[in-house]
Amino acid sequence: MNKLKLSLISLLFSFLSFNIFGEKQYNLEVFVDGLDHPWSLVELSSGEFLLTELPGNLKLISQDGSSIKEIxxxxxxxxxxxxxxxxxxxxxxxxxxxxxxxxxxxxxxxxxxxxxxxxxxxxxxxxxxxxxxxxxxxxxxxxxxxxxxxxxxxxxxxxxxxxxxxxxxxxxxxxxxxxxxxxxxxxxxxxxxxxxxxxxxxxxxxxxxxxxxxxxxxxxxxxxxxxxxxxxxxxxxxxxxxxxxxxxxxxxxxxxxxxxxxxxxxxxxxxxxxxxxxxYYWTPSIAPSGMTIYEKDLFPEWKDKIMISNLVYKDVRILALNEKKEVIKEEILFKEIGKRIRNIITLSNGELMLITDKKNAQLIKVKKI
Amino acid sequence: MNKLKLSLISLLFSFLSFNIFGEKQYNLEVFVDGLDHPWSLVELSSGEFLLTELPGNLKLISQDGSSIKEIxxxxxxxxxxxxxxxxxxxxxxxxxxxxxxxxxxxxxxxxxxxxxxxxxxxxxxxxxxxxxxxxxxxxxxxxxxxxxxxxxxxxxxxxxxxxxxxxxxxxxxxxxxxxxxxxxxxxxxxxxxxxxxxxxxxxxxxxxxxxxxxxxxxxxxxxxxxxxxxxxxxxxxxxxxxxxxxxxxxxxxxxxxxxxxxxxxxxxxxxxxxxxxxxYYWTPSIAPSGMTIYEKDLFPEWKDKIMISNLVYKDVRILALNEKKEVIKEEILFKEIGKRIRNIITLSNGELMLITDKKNAQLIKVKKI
CATH class of the missing domain: 2.120.10.30 (TolB, C-terminal domain)
Structure with a gap:
């Protein structure tokens, strides 16, 4: 395939995914609230989630977030x-x-x-x-x-x-x-x-x-x-x-x-x-917490980018690398949450799950609008 | 004009400007070196520049940066x-x-x-x-x-x-x-x-x-x-x-x-x-310095965005606003300079001029590749 054809295909792709009128492509949904120092999460093939909380709690969360059972x-x-x-x-x-x-x-x-x-x-x-x-x-x-x-x-x-x-x-x-x-x-x-x-x-x-x-x-x-x-x-x-x-x-x-x-x-x-x-490095510190590489198709503008949550600025850094593995772009996302973000996880359907920090914390789902 | 037509035109526009292979669209050129606490700059219609330095120097810089005369x-x-x-x-x-x-x-x-x-x-x-x-x-x-x-x-x-x-x-x-x-x-x-x-x-x-x-x-x-x-x-x-x-x-x-x-x-x-x-606000501080709104066409990806240089993170924040004047995107640019950036100025030809801070400082031109 020649370069122009490839360009046109990529172009079409970015057309499908990127809202040129400058609106957000995602919604933030509080999926679970009132958590106690949540730290990490994994999605089961059933669509349920296992969540760790630092105090020593392991929780099974139902697919829709409505039911939580202690393990x-x-x-x-x-x-x-x-x-x-x-x-x-x-x-x-x-x-x-x-x-x-x-x-x-x-x-x-x-x-x-x-x-x-x-x-x-x-x-x-x-x-x-x-x-x-x-x-x-x-x-x-x-x-x-x-x-x-x-x-x-x-x-x-x-x-x-x-x-x-x-x-x-x-x-x-x-x-x-x-x-x-x-x-x-x-x-x-x-x-x-x-x-x-x-x-x-x-x-x-x-x-x-x-x-x-x-x-x-x-x-x-x-x-x-x-x-x-x-x-x-x-x-x-x-x-x-x-x-x-x-x-x-x-x-x-x-x-x-x-x-x-x-x-x-x-x-x-x-x-x-x-x-x-x-x-790549940050000076002064941002206090990076979790990391995911976005390899799904739901948000094509994030495809193959590195996403790092952080505690100091309470946002997610999204890094684009070129083929030489140099960081060529750093973008700031999800600052509107206004809370220390402890972790970021890609879900199987291409949505993201953010975990806020400390007491009375939340799971926040990043969904396609 | 209907929305789709407008989309296709904008799309073509972004195709012309945005390198989908992830390479930088700009070069940084040290335009003038060895400055003493430079602070601000204005471009004259002749293509020359007037530069202020905090110690009380006003300098006339030639179009190509090679000659500097004290006012x-x-x-x-x-x-x-x-x-x-x-x-x-x-x-x-x-x-x-x-x-x-x-x-x-x-x-x-x-x-x-x-x-x-x-x-x-x-x-x-x-x-x-x-x-x-x-x-x-x-x-x-x-x-x-x-x-x-x-x-x-x-x-x-x-x-x-x-x-x-x-x-x-x-x-x-x-x-x-x-x-x-x-x-x-x-x-x-x-x-x-x-x-x-x-x-x-x-x-x-x-x-x-x-x-x-x-x-x-x-x-x-x-x-x-x-x-x-x-x-x-x-x-x-x-x-x-x-x-x-x-x-x-x-x-x-x-x-x-x-x-x-x-x-x-x-x-x-x-x-x-x-x-x-x-x-919009930053907590902790980034120490914003100069600001320009990019209204030129040379770098279409920056069009109408707010560009704010800063001293703490030594970069430029580029903010995209939607029609409601909410900041929907913050991107980090020019971090590779690694110096406190005192000011950012849009030039008449669409290039940018960055001013680094303190002693032995530089004017750095952002040019199209």
Whole structure:
């Protein structure tokens, strides 16, 4: 097909999707209200939703949002600071095997002095978690409940990515491979180690590590071409969007585009040999939270764009990349909500679900007008 | 013309202008380098430019940027804090009468204790200001050189708008009509008072006042439909975009969407009877600087959009409004420059000129690829 033909087809496509009179193409609908620190959501093939709330609630929400049922038998979580019941994803073969995966923070000792990040898998029967198996405990014990990362994503090869934050007080550990602070990890669906993880032959390195030098990763998503995108909170400034590659060092805290909350320099370096630069960054911080790549057709103007919700500006950033994977456009969406946005999820029908933050929070559906 | 026809024409138009392969439609060219606190710029019909620098320099720049000549006889200005030689505009009939108008801060007393905002007009002959006439001195005397506003704009009716900031330490004065703190003012081209200013019959009110309850207005622009847009710095958050109407109270500091730098509340109120809400606001602050409305055809994708440069995020915000004057889209541009952007000006050929901030600053031209 020649370029002109392609142009005309794309043109027709954008004609169908883009309202040239400048009206919004979406409606925002409060789908569920009155939630308590909701954090993540997954859509089941039945059209129902499973929602996590940080205090340790797992909720089954009906297709139309009108009915909410508690799922019992959730493990005891540490709901304090940034900790609690966090992400939830389905096994790629969920339809056949019924496995759901969820992350949470919890104490590791009876004295309740140290806590870390856990990942379990379980099935649901009669509104109860059953067959619970713990498949991962981060070697990242901390005193304060901060910077867990705690995002989960199943790659197309069936392995599970886990983001693990630097624990705030342990930032130097992000540069060392003998712990799980400030890393993105990759395990098999049963918790075993994939045979092609990058550091398997490095003495002393933990085998789950996929990439390191990361701060507090709050979004992870693999696009249809197999690229893995990750976003993370910088210190004060230096929030990053990265493309994750195995074995790569993303530099935290040796290099950063941000400064400490105290105003002190963390590092005089913004770049260093052998450390990867972010694809894109925000200074000052926007506090990115969830991330999705929009690969549906309902809103063609968002097709293949990266959507990142954020807490500081209470909006969603939509990033367009060119073929060289440079960000060529940043647009601001959903600012009219006026609430910290904790997460953004693409639904199977092409609508989006936004999750607002903290107490008395909402699920907000982005629907086509 | 029916809607479909109009759609198809607009469609063709956007086809001509918008690269569907996602490449940038502009080049950035450093037009002039090594400037000292440049602040504003105006294009002459000859294609040359007049540039102000805060320290008190007025420069004539050749069409291609290669030659810069100083204009002599600029009045002594107070170059300190946010003060100095500030905005510059041409009289609507500049071609016939040669009047240029410029704003600046200067001491009002020999003891150099108090300063305020001045506006002069003058002509240029042999690289020198001549026929200098002071046409306005703000009744807004202050000790610290802060929050002058100092933007100028000639309306289509031939009157001159002057923005006058709240002086930082005098914010309550913005609510009182007996001074020029926190106001937008309107005068005739010779400094006299237009007969239809809103407060002429209010005892004690200063006759120049057009609207009030404003903080530190850094951008003013009238669109082709006659609407006057103004942007201003909020305290910590609450940066605003307003449409200015005569006699209207924009609420500062009685109502604000921001908080004090100390973290203290300035006002518990975000709205109040008789006070106008902003058209749009940014919390936290972006520190908006210059503003232009793009009414040229060179970049059709920006047509009729509001472009606001900013200092904190070092980019330009491009706002699309619908017919109801609601902001329906905010896009981020020119972030790749990585420098505080002090001003943005539309040139007669449809290109844009960006001015970076502080020392060793640049004029950057936005050209069509």
């Amino acid at each position: 019992a038998n959730v493990p005891e979580v540490l709901f304090r600071g940034q900790g609690g019941l966090s992400d939830i994803v389905l096994h790629p073969n969920y339809k056949d095997n019924g496995w759901i995966y969820y992350s949470y923070s919890a104490y590791i000792d009876d004295q309740k002095e140290l806590n870390t990040l856990f990942v379990d898998r379980a099935k649901i029967e009669d509104f109860e978690l059953v067959s619970i198996e713990n498949i991962f405990i981060a070697k990242a014990n901390r005193k304060a409940p901060a910077h867990f990362g705690a995002k989960l994503f199943f790659l197309e090869d069936g392995t599970l990515m886990i983001t693990s934050g630097d624990g705030f007080d342990y930032r130097e550990s992000a540069q060392f491979l003998n712990n799980h602070f400030g890393k993105v990890l990759r395990i098999n669906d049963d918790g075993s180690i994939p045979s092609n993880n990058p550091f398997l032959n490095i003495p002393g390195a933990l085998p789950e590590i996929w990439s390191y030098g990361i701060r507090n990763p709050q979004g992870i998503f693999q696009d249809k071409n197999g690229l893995i995108y990750e976003n993370e909170h910088g210190p004060r400034g230096g929030d990053e969007l990265n493309i994750l590659r195995p074995g790569v060092n993303y530099g935290w805290p040796a290099i950063t585009h941000g400064i400490d909350y105290s105003g002190a320099l963390i590092s005089p370096f913004k770049e260093m040999e052998g450390m990867e630069q972010p694809l | 002599a006889n600029v009045p002594e200005v107070l170059f300190r804090g946010q003060g100095g030689l500030s905005d510059i505009v041409l009289h609507p009939n500049y071609k016939d009468n040669g009047w240029i108008y410029y704003s600046y801060s200067a001491y009002i007393d020999d003891q150099k204790e108090l300063n305020t905002l001045f506006v002069d007009r003058a002509k240029i002959e042999d690289f020198e200001l001549v026929s200098i006439e002071n046409i306005f001195i703000a009744k807004a005397n202050r000790k610290a050189p802060a929050h002058f506003g100092a933007k100028l704009f000639f309306l289509e009716d031939g009157t001159l708008m002057i923005t006058s900031g709240d002086g930082f330490d005098y914010r309550e004065s913005a609510q009182f009509l007996n001074n020029h703190f926190g106001k937008v003012l309107r005068i005739n081209d010779d400094g006299s008072i237009p007969s239809n200013n809103p407060f002429l019959n209010i005892p004690g009110a200063l006759p120049e006042i057009w609207s009030y309850g404003i903080r530190n207005p850094q951008g003013i622009f009238q669109d082709k439909n006659g609407l006057i847009y103004e942007n201003e710095h909020g305290p910590r958050g609450g940066d605003e975009l307003n449409i200015l109407r005569p006699g209207v109270n924009y609420g500062w500091p009685a109502i604000t969407h921001g908080i004090d730098y100390s973290g203290a509340l300035i006002s518990p109120f975000k709205e109040m009877e008789g006070m106008e809400q902003p058209l």
